[in-house]
Amino acid sequence: MAQYSAQLDGxxxxxxxxxxxxxxxxxxxGPATVGELARDVPMTLPxxxxxxxVLEQHGLIRTRKSGRVRSCELARERLALVDGWLAEQRAVxxxxxxxxxRLVSGLEPPKEPR
Amino acid sequence: MAQYSAQLDGxxxxxxxxxxxxxxxxxxxGPATVGELARDVPMTLPxxxxxxxVLEQHGLIRTRKSGRVRSCELARERLALVDGWLAEQRAVxxxxxxxxxRLVSGLEPPKEPR
Numbered sequence: 001m002a003q004y005s006a007q008l009d010g011x012x013x014x015x016x017x018x019x020x021x022x023x024x025x026x027x028x029x030g031p032a033t034v035g036e037l038a039r040d041v042p043m044t045l046p047x048x049x050x051x052x053x054v055l056e057q058h059g060l061i062r063t064r065k066s067g068r069v070r071s072c073e074l075a076r077e078r079l080a081l082v083d084g085w086l087a088e089q090r091a092v093x094x095x096x097x098x099x100x101x102r103l104v105s106g107l108e109p110p111k112e113p114r
Numbered sequence: 115m116a117q118y119s120a121q122l123d124g125x126x127x128x129x130x131x132x133x134x135x136x137x138x139x140x141x142x143x144g145p146a147t148v149g150e151l152a153r154d155v156p157m158t159l160p161x162x163x164x165x166x167x168v169l170e171q172h173g174l175i176r177t178r179k180s181g182r183v184r185s186c187e188l189a190r191e192r193l194a195l196v197d198g199w200l201a202e203q204r205a206v207x208x209x210x211x212x213x214x215x216r217l218v219s220g221l222e223p224p225k226e227p228r
Contacts (some may be wrong), residue, residue: 012127016124016127017123018119028210085135089142096144
């Protein structure tokens with residue numbers, strides 16, 4: 001549970017930057033080399049590499065070096081953590097809405113406040 | 115577009131902390147006062163208030179003061195931005211998968227690399 005929470009911290013931190021989100025969008029179309037990714041980004045290569053390291057560190061991309069070329073691919077399963085977290089929130093809301101509906105339609109007596 | 119991107123930055127930043135995610139989870143069950151929210155959190159009130167301000171600043175909660183009591187409610191529409199962003203990513207992946215499938219089944223000739 002603590003690990004899940006720490007992973008969520010990392011995923012949300014990684015997603016809080018437009019350059020990093022753009023890399024994720026690009027890698028969604030297929031793997032790419034660092035050179036290909038960097039080409040579209042108006043930023044120095046060292047700055048861009050920092051963003052890639054944040055993405056890799058938090059598990060959103062995998063990179064592999066072959067000779068002098070480093071290639072990157074998206075780790076979609078890590079992005080699925082966000083889907084999971086949103087689904088949990090929705091379950092809470094819907095549970096609440098269901099209770100309200102039952103209350104309104106008289107199927108369930110109101111609970112005493114605790 | 116720039117505003118949408120800045121809003122996403124803010125939402126993801128706000129979600130990158132477990133205390134703030136816990137507040138969102140709690141407010142999913144209904145509005146609560148700051149006192150009620152703070153009760154479950156092992157942290158000083160000033161530190162906790164900072165987290166609430168981050169959530170409010172990035173549009174994930176709304177707060178209202180009535181006399182000496184400040185109440186908070188979840189702004190679900192802001193959380194929907196995350197759903198929207200994930201749906202965009204999925205559309206990219208699925209577009210890619212569809213193309214691969216058409217390619218494999220011979221319905222589409224491969225494109226020349228640009």
